[in-house]
Amino acid sequence: MKVVICEDHPQQRKLLHTIIKNYAMMNHPSVEIVLVASDAEQVLSYIENNKADCYFLDIELGDGSNGIQLADAIRKNDLLASIIFVTNYSEALKLTFKYKLAALDYIIKSSDENFSEEIISAFESAVERYEKLGQTKTTNVFQIKMGELIKNVPYENIYYFETSEDFHKIRLYEKNGVYDFYGKLKDIEEIDSTFFRCHKSCVINLQHIIEINKKDKYVKLVNGAKCTVSFRAMRNIISKVNESIVKIE
Amino acid sequence: MELFILSIIEFIILFWAISYATQMKMSMKRILAYILLSMCPSILIFQLIGQWQGIVFLLVSSFTYFFWLSRAFLTLIHICFVLIIGVFTDNLTQVVMKPFSYDALPGMLEHYCIFTVLFILCIIIYKHSTRKIYKLLEEMKTAYMLILFIALVTMSTFYINLYLTEYLSESNLLKFNIITQITYFTIMLFVLYLTIVNIKKENHFRRVEIETAQFTDYMRSLEVINNDMQKFRHDHANILASMQGYIEINDFEGLKKYFRKHIFSAEEDTLKRNMRLANLSKLQITGIKGLILTKTLQAEKEGITVNIEVPDVIDELSMNIIDIARILGIFLDNAIEANMQNHTDKEIDIAIFKSRSNSIMIIIENTIEDDHSVKIDKIFNDGFSTKGENRGKGLSTVRSIMNTYPNVVLRTNVNNGVFSQIIEMEKSEGSQ
Numbered sequence: 001m002k003v004v005i006c007e008d009h010p011q012q013r014k015l016l017h018t019i020i021k022n023y024a025m026m027n028h029p030s031v032e033i034v035l036v037a038s039d040a041e042q043v044l045s046y047i048e049n050n051k052a053d054c055y056f057l058d059i060e061l062g063d064g065s066n067g068i069q070l071a072d073a074i075r076k077n078d079l080l081a082s083i084i085f086v087t088n089y090s091e092a093l094k095l096t097f098k099y100k101l102a103a104l105d106y107i108i109k110s111s112d113e114n115f116s117e118e119i120i121s122a123f124e125s126a127v128e129r130y131e132k133l134g135q136t137k138t139t140n141v142f143q144i145k146m147g148e149l150i151k152n153v154p155y156e157n158i159y160y161f162e163t164s165e166d167f168h169k170i171r172l173y174e175k176n177g178v179y180d181f182y183g184k185l186k187d188i189e190e191i192d193s194t195f196f197r198c199h200k201s202c203v204i205n206l207q208h209i210i211e212i213n214k215k216d217k218y219v220k221l222v223n224g225a226k227c228t229v230s231f232r233a234m235r236n237i238i239s240k241v242n243e244s245i246v247k248i249e
Numbered sequence: 250m251e252l253f254i255l256s257i258i259e260f261i262i263l264f265w266a267i268s269y270a271t272q273m274k275m276s277m278k279r280i281l282a283y284i285l286l287s288m289c290p291s292i293l294i295f296q297l298i299g300q301w302q303g304i305v306f307l308l309v310s311s312f313t314y315f316f317w318l319s320r321a322f323l324t325l326i327h328i329c330f331v332l333i334i335g336v337f338t339d340n341l342t343q344v345v346m347k348p349f350s351y352d353a354l355p356g357m358l359e360h361y362c363i364f365t366v367l368f369i370l371c372i373i374i375y376k377h378s379t380r381k382i383y384k385l386l387e388e389m390k391t392a393y394m395l396i397l398f399i400a401l402v403t404m405s406t407f408y409i410n411l412y413l414t415e416y417l418s419e420s421n422l423l424k425f426n427i428i429t430q431i432t433y434f435t436i437m438l439f440v441l442y443l444t445i446v447n448i449k450k451e452n453h454f455r456r457v458e459i460e461t462a463q464f465t466d467y468m469r470s471l472e473v474i475n476n477d478m479q480k481f482r483h484d485h486a487n488i489l490a491s492m493q494g495y496i497e498i499n500d501f502e503g504l505k506k507y508f509r510k511h512i513f514s515a516e517e518d519t520l521k522r523n524m525r526l527a528n529l530s531k532l533q534i535t536g537i538k539g540l541i542l543t544k545t546l547q548a549e550k551e552g553i554t555v556n557i558e559v560p561d562v563i564d565e566l567s568m569n570i571i572d573i574a575r576i577l578g579i580f581l582d583n584a585i586e587a588n589m590q591n592h593t594d595k596e597i598d599i600a601i602f603k604s605r606s607n608s609i610m611i612i613i614e615n616t617i618e619d620d621h622s623v624k625i626d627k628i629f630n631d632g633f634s635t636k637g638e639n640r641g642k643g644l645s646t647v648r649s650i651m652n653t654y655p656n657v658v659l660r661t662n663v664n665n666g667v668f669s670q671i672i673e674m675e676k677s678e679g680s681q
Binding site: 094144164177178179180182224 | 556558560598599600602604605610612614625627629651652655658659660661662663664671673
């Protein structure tokens, strides 16, 4: 994994560099620090021809430039790199980092022990992320893009998808959220056998069915949601669920 | 006799089509009443007086009867369209019949079979394709009136063309056709003019509404600021009086302490407020700005920390200001309310920025006690509320507003003690 550090303040630059170098040497020998820059220009010229996997950026770079614009430039070239902000500004732009720049973390500068611990934990999560990206993509997650932040929703957390009243919006209901996105239900039912089209406006996750009501033509899911089942789907659905778990009326 | 049976069949089909399109429950009593009041007399008139008189009676009596049953304008619109579809399919049937020259069935039967099938098909298509449109128009009386007017005029033109032309000679027919077409065209122009006038009015209304809303927002913010000023002046006088006291008795240690404690903290508050205003300076939509400021001050009164991030200049949104203000108002109220139940860190974060794909993101996050306190998939249901009866109108309103915008999506999420509402607006053509 290649790391870039950018910090205009010489002492802090040295401190950052030392913390990461020492920690990486002991724990992740394959990590190399490819650039320790004092201003945004150096980083920009580096990324023109090279790539790095992890960037530690100071937000308040002297000479009028700032780390957010730099991060923006990095993101233009590279959607996957981990970006970690370092700032002495306590009112950090938390949400902007998260959703606009998909920053992994931000650390507020302080002189105490905490600072190096935070740097190390952010570095650790960057390494972890790098290794995950290296492996073949996990296939059992559904990806939702919110700004630049990519949210991976594991299939087993998904209850159901439904089309909203009109337009081409689909609404996904899962354990921790409800998300709108643009798409077609037809493509959703094909991604995994656990998803079943029970109605023209609904795709349910078969794992979460707890009750099938043949009379009133609906299925009930773990979270209490009821989805209408069309006449044709009703015949298929019963053969697809485990009858010892699901209550069929 | 054959004609009699055929007209009975036609009546049955017509009756089915109307009740199907209007979704009225039809009891035996109602059917009988219709046969007695509308069908029988019109058949009699049809046989004894003349074709078109019978048709006119049938139409008028059907209109009155069904309107009396449902008391809804929509019923009239449905009937008009059913009749228009009737004329249309009748013509279509003749076109379809042209290539079939063999006589499989006696007389007009073939024609009627094909007609029936086509008619039923068209009615089903009509009902399914227009359901959503009528739903959209639910609130708008004027739109209903316009549609009804257009449908009535179109239907009359169709029927006049069908039935009255039989009474005319070749040369008169041409004149008659020109007259009906010109009349029809003029009426349509008139309708178009009305529509345009209406749209203009609506827009004007909207603008006034927006301005009023903004004005009230401003008034509120000004009030809050004014109260703050009052408080500050009051404190200020007190502080000076206390300092005077310390000086009088030469207690410099006490004065130092006092100075640090009271004056510095007051300054810090001012700094913080300026910071927030600076953060909002890139948001150049006054209505939204006022709203956020008002709600922020309200939240701080409750002891909630509010962070606002507007890193990019935002000068227009592809959503109606009133709508987005309503949505943000609901979200912020909910965030404030959720925080009131918290005992530890009370925090609301608001961010508005342009994403890489140039859509605008508005994010509101607030801390919650624990993740299970939010029933994520139920909060949008009408009337659902964790706070008892007569509440929970908020989020269902949000959803119904959202549904009118094809370019806006909402994502709601709970994660590690943070509840987030994320709105993403794509740039759309013809945005306001």
